[in-house]
Structure formats: C-alpha cells, structure tokens
Amino acid sequence: MSEQPSHYERLVAPIEQRMIGAVWRIVRERDDFDEAFQDALARVWARLDQIERHPNPQALILRICINAAYDVLRRRVRQRRREVLDGMHESIADSHPPADDVLAAAEQRGEIMAAVSRLPRNQAEAFLMRFIDEMPYPEIAQALGCGEPTVRTHILRARRRLGQWLAHLDPRPPREACK
Amino acid sequence: MNHLDPHDPIGERLAPHKGEIVPPEVEASAHAALASLRNRMDRRESRRRERPIMSTLKRGFGSKLAWAGSLAAATVVIILAFGLLPGGGGGTSAWAQAVEKLRNARSVTYSIIVSMEHLPEPMNKMPPMRMDYMWKEPGLLRMEAPGTWGVMDIVRRKGISVMDAQRTYIEMDLSEIPEEQFIQQTGGIEYMRRMPERAERELGEREFDGRRLLGFLCREQGMEYEVWIDPLTHDPVRVEMSIPQADMRATIVDFRFDVELDDAIFDMTPPADYKRMDLKLEQPAEKHLIGFFRFWTARSANETFPPGMDMGTIMTELRKIEMKDIEALDMQQQMDQMMPMQLSMQFVTTMTPDNDWYYRGEGLRLGTEEPICWWRPTGSEFYRVVFGNLEVLDYTPEALEQLKSIISEK
Numbered sequence: 337m338s339e340q341p342s343h344y345e346r347l348v349a350p351i352e353q354r355m356i357g358a359v360w361r362i363v364r365e366r367d368d369f370d371e372a373f374q375d376a377l378a379r380v381w382a383r384l385d386q387i388e389r390h391p392n393p394q395a396l397i398l399r400i401c402i403n404a405a406y407d408v409l410r411r412r413v414r415q416r417r418r419e420v421l422d423g424m425h426e427s428i429a430d431s432h433p434p435a436d437d438v439l440a441a442a443e444q445r446g447e448i449m450a451a452v453s454r455l456p457r458n459q460a461e462a463f464l465m466r467f468i469d470e471m472p473y474p475e476i477a478q479a480l481g482c483g484e485p486t487v488r489t490h491i492l493r494a495r496r497r498l499g500q501w502l503a504h505l506d507p508r509p510p511r512e513a514c515k
Numbered sequence: 516m517n518h519l520d521p522h523d524p525i526g527e528r529l530a531p532h533k534g535e536i537v538p539p540e541v542e543a544s545a546h547a548a549l550a551s552l553r554n555r556m557d558r559r560e561s562r563r564r565e566r567p568i569m570s571t572l573k574r575g576f577g578s579k580l581a582w583a584g585s586l587a588a589a590t591v592v593i594i595l596a597f598g599l600l601p602g603g604g605g606g607t608s609a610w611a612q613a614v615e616k617l618r619n620a621r622s623v624t625y626s627i628i629v630s631m632e633h634l635p636e637p638m639n640k641m642p643p644m645r646m647d648y649m650w651k652e653p654g655l656l657r658m659e660a661p662g663t664w665g666v667m668d669i670v671r672r673k674g675i676s677v678m679d680a681q682r683t684y685i686e687m688d689l690s691e692i693p694e695e696q697f698i699q700q701t702g703g704i705e706y707m708r709r710m711p712e713r714a715e716r717e718l719g720e721r722e723f724d725g726r727r728l729l730g731f732l733c734r735e736q737g738m739e740y741e742v743w744i745d746p747l748t749h750d751p752v753r754v755e756m757s758i759p760q761a762d763m764r765a766t767i768v769d770f771r772f773d774v775e776l777d778d779a780i781f782d783m784t785p786p787a788d789y790k791r792m793d794l795k796l797e798q799p800a801e802k803h804l805i806g807f808f809r810f811w812t813a814r815s816a817n818e819t820f821p822p823g824m825d826m827g828t829i830m831t832e833l834r835k836i837e838m839k840d841i842e843a844l845d846m847q848q849q850m851d852q853m854m855p856m857q858l859s860m861q862f863v864t865t866m867t868p869d870n871d872w873y874y875r876g877e878g879l880r881l882g883t884e885e886p887i888c889w890w891r892p893t894g895s896e897f898y899r900v901v902f903g904n905l906e907v908l909d910y911t912p913e914a915l916e917q918l919k920s921i922i923s924e925k
Contacts, residue, residue: 342553342556342557342560343556343557343559343560344552344553344556344557348549348552348553348556349553352545352546352549355545355549356537356541356542356545357537359545360537360541366538366540366541366544369541369544369545370544373544373545373548374548375653375670377548377549377551377552378670378671378672379653379654379670380552381552381555381556382654382669382670382672384556384559385709386709403653404653407652407653457621457652481615481618481619
C-alpha cells in the first residue's frame with residue numbers, strides 16, 4: 337500500500353513556487369525577501385492547526401505569505417519616509433533620475449508598492465492576492481474568510497485609490513483610469 | 516502581460532511576467548527555509564501519529580496549567596504574565612460573528628482579572644489581580660500588571676518578562692516547546708482567535724454592569740468558560756473562566772478591537788540595569804509532584820503532608836510552613852526552589868475527571884505506609900499510587916479497590 341503524502345507535501349509543496357514568487361514580487365530585495373519569507377514560514381508554522389482545518393489551506397498559506405511580505409513592505413516604506421524626512425537621504429527620484437527603462441520600470445513598481453502599503457490591510461491583501469498571485473476571486477474569498485462580493489469591493493476600492501494616487505502612471509484618460 | 520486586466524496599467528506592472536524569474540540566490544534561500552519548515556512539519560506529524568495520548572495530555576495541561584500557575588506564586592512570573600487559556604465553541608450567528616471578530620481583528624486589548632474572594636481565608640482578603648493585555652498582528656503581545664510586564668512575539672516564539680520591583684527580567688525562547696503548550700503561554704489570545712465554530716450550549720441573556728449580554732458555555736479538559744457577547748454588535752464583552760477542581764476563577768473584560776498600538780510597546784529590549792534570570796520551562800510531571808511533597812514535608816510541622824492539593828489550600832497553608840531558607844535566597848535561587856511546587860500544582864490541577872485523582876494526605880506524615888494520593892494517567896490501565904514514603908507504584912483498578920477498602924477499615 338502506498339504511503340499517504342505528508343502534510344507538507346499536501347499543503348505546501350505544490351505551492352512552493354507561488355509562495356516564493358508572491359513574496360519576491362512584493363518586496364523585490366534580497367534582504368527584505370529573506371525577512372518576509374522567514375516570517376511567513378514562521379506564521380505558517382504557528383497557524384498550522386488553523387491551516388489544516390481551513391477550507392482552502394493553500395489559499396490561506398498564500399495569504400499568510402502575502403501578508404508577511406506586505407508587513408515588510410510597509411516597514412520599509414515607513415523607514416524610507418522617515419529617512420527622507422530626517423534629511424538622511426534625498427528621494428531617489430530627485431537625486432537619481434532613471435538611467436534606462438529597466439530602472440524606470442523598477443521605480444514605478446516601487447512607487448506602486450509604496451502606494452499599496454498605504455492601503456487598508458484588507459484592501460491591500462485582496463489586491464495583492466489578485467494582482468501579485470493572480471488568484472481567482474473565490475480563492476481570495478476563502479483565504480480572507482469573507483464573501484466574494486466583499487473581495488470584489490476591497491479590490492475595487494483599492495484600485496480606485498491607487499488610480500487616484502498613481503494617476504501619473506496611467507496614460508489613459510482620467511475617467512477610464514478610475515472606472 | 517497580466518491576463519487579469521490587460522488594460523490596467525497598475526496591475527500590469529505588478530503581475531508575474533512571462534519568463535520573469537526569481538534570482539537564483541533568493542530561490543536557494545527560500546528553499547532552505549522551506550526545507551526547515553518541512554522538517555518541523557514532518558516531526559510534528561510523526562509525533563502526532565505516534566503519541567496521540569501524549570498529545571491529548573499536553574492539550575489538557577495547556578488549558579489549565581498556565582492559569583493555575585499564574586496564581587501559584589510570583590515565582591513563575593512568566594506564567595503569571597502570559598498564562599491563561601480559553602478554548603470553546605458556539606452555535607448561533609452571534610457566536611459565529613464573535614468568533615469571526617476575534618479571528619479577523621488586527622489588534623485587541625483586554626484585561627484578565629483573577630479573583631480570590633471565593634478562596635478560604637486569608638486568601639479571600641487579597642484584592643483581585645488584574646493583567647492588561649495588548650495584542651496586534653502579526654502576533655505581538657504585551658502584558659502589564661502591577662510591578663511586572665512582559666512582551667511576547669508569538670510568531671517568533673520569543674518573549675521577555677520583566678519584574679520591576681526586583682529589577683530582574685527573564686528572556687524566553689519558546690521555540691522548542693510543543694505547539695499545544697506554547698499556545699497556553701499566549702495570554703489567552705491564541706485560544707480566543709482559534710475558538711471553534713460551535714459552543715457547547717447557549718446560556719441565555721444576563722446583565723453585567725447594566726448591559727444585557729448573550730452567553731455561551733464551552734468546556735475543555737476540565738475547564739469551563741462562559742463567553743458573553745453583545746447581542747447587538749456581536750462583540751465578545753466578557754469571558755469567565757474557571758477550573759472547578761482547582762477552585763480557580765478569572766474573567767476577561769474590556770475588549771477593544773482594532774485600536775492603534777504603537778510598535779514601541781512591543782519592544783523586547785530589557786531595561787539596561789536589570790538583572791537577567793534563567794527559567795527552564797518543563798512539562799509538569801509526576802516527578803514534580805513527588806518533589807513538591809518532599810519540599811513541603813521538609814518544612815511543615817511534624818513533616819505532615821498538605822491538607823489539600825487545591826490551589827486555595829496550598830496558597831493558604833504556604834504561609835504556615837517554614838520558608839526562611841527560601842526567603843534567604845536570591846530571586847533566581849528562589850525561583851529554582853519553588854519551581855517544583857509550581858509544576859506539581861500544574862500537574863494536579865490539570866487532571867481531568869477521567870484521571871480519577873484522589874488526595875488523602877491531610878494529617879498524614881512523611882514516611883507513613885499509607886497511600887497519599889492516586890490517579891490514573893490518561894490512556895493507562897493502571898493507577899499510580901503515591902505512598903507516604905514517596906514511593907510510587909502501579910495498581911490495577913481492582914487492586915486499588917482492595918487498597919481503598921483496607922484504608923476505609925482503619
């Protein structure tokens with residue numbers, strides 16, 4: 337008789353790459369990634385009982401990963417804001433204009449993530465799950481423990497706010513950008 | 516290109532792109548961390564497979580020990596600081612929403628009040644003990660009580676407990692203790708956030724401080740707790756906990772949800788001029804009970820055993836025994852000396868009715884051939900019987916019945 341797969345093989349192994357990818361795409365810096373990913377795994381371990389009982393354990397694990405990365409992101413953004421305010425560093429955008437398209441794209445991503453870090457947690461979570469991990473709505477709803485309509489509301493609100501804050505990144509006319 | 520919405524410029528910049536790769540060194544670091552998680556999960560799984568009885572036992576300890584410990588003595592401030600414990604269930608929408616509220620809260624503050632008024636004199640003269648707790652995501656907990664405070668990082672399983680009066684602190688590394696035992700150290704918050712979907716039964720409405728609340732009863736491993744919920748907002752307002760056999764009671768009140776809590780209050784840096792103390796966390800066991808009997812009889816009048824093994828009696832009688840040698844020690848030594856008492860009390864107060872615990876040491880002296888107490892360890896077919904000379908023997912239920920009949924004839 338073949339052995340049953342272990343909890344790890346069942347719950348975590350199939351989504352390893354998604355976990356790594358989700359955290360990486362939020363933080364995009366080696367040190368931040370290490371911190372966020374370690375934190376995420378510690379939270380997974382601490383909530384294992386809950387994860388095992390969850391109707392969609394993998395969605396919950398991904399939520400935990402995104403949350404951990406989001407926390408690191410918020411800390412980093414706050415820290416950078418403080419540094420700028422303290423006059424320790426000038427804004428990168430001011431002192432180092434983008435050298436090429438790659439750098440410009442990275443800075444834009446950074447700007448978007450900084451804006452995401454200002455969103456309320458539930459909106460940011462739903463938004464990141466949807467856009468960073470491309471999770472379907474029902475899965476996000478299960479991960480957040482709410483209904484699909486609520487998820488859609490969170491994401492809609494998040495997009496509206498981001499659309500306002502980041503209007504300069506959107507080449508479309510304002511009305512379309514805020515649809 | 517992000518297939519979710521090809522016209523969304525923000526989503527397009529964030530979405531995973533075809534061919535985009537995570538840097539190899541990041542991948543490697545992630546896989547090393549995942550391997551560590553796999554090891555821990557595999558170990559946990561095999562422990563559960565091999566020792567379901569032990570696991571159940573530990574869960575039982577969890578609920579009550581920390582809590583019994585919190586009263587036992589200031590010697591184990593860590594438990595006083597972080598120990599508490601509900602678990603539970605529910606049935607109605609009010610219950611479900613209260614559970615949901617606890618699970619989804621980003622921060623919670625509450626107070627635990629330990630009442631002594633039901634205990635015998637002079638314990639009943641002691642004022643209630645109040646501990647204020649502050650918790651926030653992702654798992655930071657702070658406890659404040661007169662003369663002491665502590666902080667715990669539940670995710671990293673590290674903490675600090677500070678005793679201002681003694682100008683000492685204990686740093687805690689809880690990473691190696693079993694999950695069930697660890698949960699008990701989290702000031703009740705992890706239990707509350709993991710409350711089950713259903714309570715055992717509804718208790719109807721009752722008024723507290725002019726407010727009508729809806730009650731639910733839960734029982735777990737010999738412990739009872741009542742959760743009282745605001746019927747309009749469905750917020751948990753009051754949790755009353757008791758361990759009937761240990762005569763312990765506590766109440767959780769003043770819940771506040773999603774309040775702003777500054778990260779600074781969760782700082783675990785010890786005060787610069789305080790002295791560090793070491794505390795070894797152990798699972799309460801039979802050896803601690805025997806150690807406690809030895810400790811007690813060495814100090815009591817005529818080497819007599821304690822008249823009872825409930826917390827109220829021990830706390831009351833503790834004042835009558837000779838403690839000068841302990842009082843002369845420094846705080847670290849006092850804590851080391853008192854630890855067996857703490858653990859033995861935990862050992863006893865976490866017995867469930869199934870353990871059939873019985874104590875008859877009142878008036879008996881060290882060295883007597885009579886049995887002092889007995890219990891049946893969970894899952895065992897034998898009873899453990901402790902005699903006055905502190906020997907412990909296995910008895911079948913039939914042999915114990917014979918022993919009881921002999922005792923009753925005397």
